Amino acid sequence: MVESNVAWKVEIPEDASWIKADKTSGTGDDKVIFSLETNPARKVRTATVTFSCDQDLKKEVLFSQAEAVPSRQTDSLALVAIYNASDGANWKEERLWDLSKPVDTWYGITVEGDRVTKIQITAASVIPAEWTIPHEIGDLTELTVLKINQNKVKGEIPEEVYGLTKLTDLWFQNSNLTGTLSDKLGQLTELKNLYIDRNKNLGGSIPAAIGNLTKLESINIAQTGIGGAIPQELAKCTSLKNFMAYSNQLSGQIPDFWDKLPNIGVIQLYSNPGITGPLPATMGTLKKATGIQLRDCNITGNIPVSFAGLEKCGQLFLYGNKMSGVVPAEVQNHPNWVNNKWKVETNILPQQEGYGLTIK
Numbered sequence: 001m002v003e004s005n006v007a008w009k010v011e012i013p014e015d016a017s018w019i020k021a022d023k024t025s026g027t028g029d030d031k032v033i034f035s036l037e038t039n040p041a042r043k044v045r046t047a048t049v050t051f052s053c054d055q056d057l058k059k060e061v062l063f064s065q066a067e068a069v070p071s072r073q074t075d076s077l078a079l080v081a082i083y084n085a086s087d088g089a090n091w092k093e094e095r096l097w098d099l100s101k102p103v104d105t106w107y108g109i110t111v112e113g114d115r116v117t118k119i120q121i122t123a124a125s126v127i128p129a130e131w132t133i134p135h136e137i138g139d140l141t142e143l144t145v146l147k148i149n150q151n152k153v154k155g156e157i158p159e160e161v162y163g164l165t166k167l168t169d170l171w172f173q174n175s176n177l178t179g180t181l182s183d184k185l186g187q188l189t190e191l192k193n194l195y196i197d198r199n200k201n202l203g204g205s206i207p208a209a210i211g212n213l214t215k216l217e218s219i220n221i222a223q224t225g226i227g228g229a230i231p232q233e234l235a236k237c238t239s240l241k242n243f244m245a246y247s248n249q250l251s252g253q254i255p256d257f258w259d260k261l262p263n264i265g266v267i268q269l270y271s272n273p274g275i276t277g278p279l280p281a282t283m284g285t286l287k288k289a290t291g292i293q294l295r296d297c298n299i300t301g302n303i304p305v306s307f308a309g310l311e312k313c314g315q316l317f318l319y320g321n322k323m324s325g326v327v328p329a330e331v332q333n334h335p336n337w338v339n340n341k342w343k344v345e346t347n348i349l350p351q352q353e354g355y356g357l358t359i360k
Helices: 072-085 135-139 159-163 183-187 208-212 232-236 281-285 305-309
Strands: 007-011 019-021 025-027 034-036 045-053 058-065 109-112 115-121 145-148 153-155 169-171 193-195 218-220 242-244 249-253 266-268 274-278 291-293 298-301 315-317
Touching: 019 045, 034 058, 072 115, 072 135, 135 159, 159 183, 183 208, 208 232, 281 305
Parallel strands: 115 145, 145 169, 169 193, 193 218, 218 242, 242 266, 249 274, 266 291, 274 298, 291 315
Antiparallel strands: 007 025, 007 045, 019 034, 045 058, 109 115
């Protein structure tokens, strides 16, 4: 209700087209009725409407509208934001999204129960130029799979990704990610597969919060700039089967917690010259391990006797380290050695110059 004894007007900001008034001017007392369009976005929006008159008197009214309830519409708008951010009109012709058609017809999109559950843009170079993932990705609250591989993603992983708590698969391989892995990674407690390898400008360290991911089965952070020590908290990831972190900047000793990770099949930590110290004895308890690749680091000491217990291991790459001593007889007599499935000369020897791991 406007109470006035002079002419007045209503000013709505240009960027607040979602606010409509049944009249924008008047004289004396009057009523102005406002109507608001439905908020399509998953964030609160606000605008200030101003009542003014010729006497330079003003009265401001703040409008605030709650965020949209997650729906197929909010999912569609989030996908359009991805399309716009990645120059969608110039994608590979056979992969183009036709925005005039339902989203479940778009390449790489899976819809279940009227919500988008999977984004899988995995064919090489679908997207023509480098692009940054928009914050609207966080509106896709039912996502379980987010795979954008070999498609020129740059910039930091948006904080909103860590809020997608239903994710089981997160893949950003072979791109140009920067920044670090956030401690908020620990919020993704349903995660089974984390593949962010071949992002050479991604740095920082493995966050301790990774210990929250007890359903995690595969980690691939290889060929990135990730460094620092392997956190002790990784021992809490009891479902882990594959740990690939080669050609990085990891440092310090390999933790001796492998008896807590009985499902491990593959360990690839090679080409991390910052890794030092002895081989952990508990690594020899891994009954399911098929491949352990620790070459070209700076590991010292001998092969623990426990490594004779690696029943299924067909690869044990230890060359290029600083190991010394005589390989224990129990390890030498492992069936895979006897059958010449492991080649001593290439898989274990030689060590770095001046160091003499030997077999007698």
